[in-house]
Amino acid sequence: MLFIKDVTRKCQQCGKKIDVEASTDFIIYKDKYYHKSCFIENRINLKKGKWTVEECNQEIEKLIPLTKKHLMPIINKHKLYQLIADNYNISAFSTPFCLKIENIINGTYKNVTKPIPVEDLIDMWQQKMSYLNKVSVNNQKNGKQMEGLSRANYDLAILLSRYDKYLAWKERKRIEQEQIEKESENKNSQIDYAKINLQSNSHNTKTANNKIDINEILDEI
Secondary structure, eight states: OBOOSSOEEEOTTTOOEEETTTOOSEEEETTEEEEHHHHHHHHHTOSSSOOOHHHHHHHHHHHHHHHHHHHHHHHHHHHHHHHHHHHHTOSOBOHHHHHHHHHHHHTOSTTOOSOOOHHHHHHHHHHHHHHHHHHHHHHHHTTOOOOHHHHHHHHHHHHHHTHHHHHHHHHHHHHHHHHHHHHHHHHHHOOOHHHHHHHHHHHHTTTTOOOOOHHHHHHTO
16 A cells, blocks of 8 residues: 655755655756755765866756656656545555556556546546536445545546546637637737827927826837
């Protein structure tokens, strides 16, 4: 049985745990985890090829985005397990369940024709939790009682059966969002020439009236 309450890794230099989900004060260097200060300490104290503090800081800046990219799948997978644990009152996950999740993510699970990103599993589960709860209530009324991992497996099967519909919904949302952004860009790029003429006329009669608010004009361009 497996359940990890937090995502920790050991610092290669000091040996202390790093909470990689909550902390930003670390980097990954050659597949090893270091606190930033520990990394500097390690590099400047090498017996051969010592680094300067400046070289350390330059390397840290390069490693920060690479570290984030490496950790994202790990953190998201932990979020998925935490989501399931919270909603199904699970204190530990069986090895078969964890293997199932891994196979679903990499696309090797039976009846799954493509990899399903862990982000999609999280999103589907969050969006459909209310529906899944209603299904559970109906099952109980019909004498089909399921709890914990049994119900999590049952609900996961429901989500997988609807994954194609979920992808179609995501695509529609993406197109809608692009359309909204495009319309917004077009609206912002349209120039109100009447306002420009008004501004020009005001400039010519500046001595008579110099109270035009330029910010108001720019807001409408």
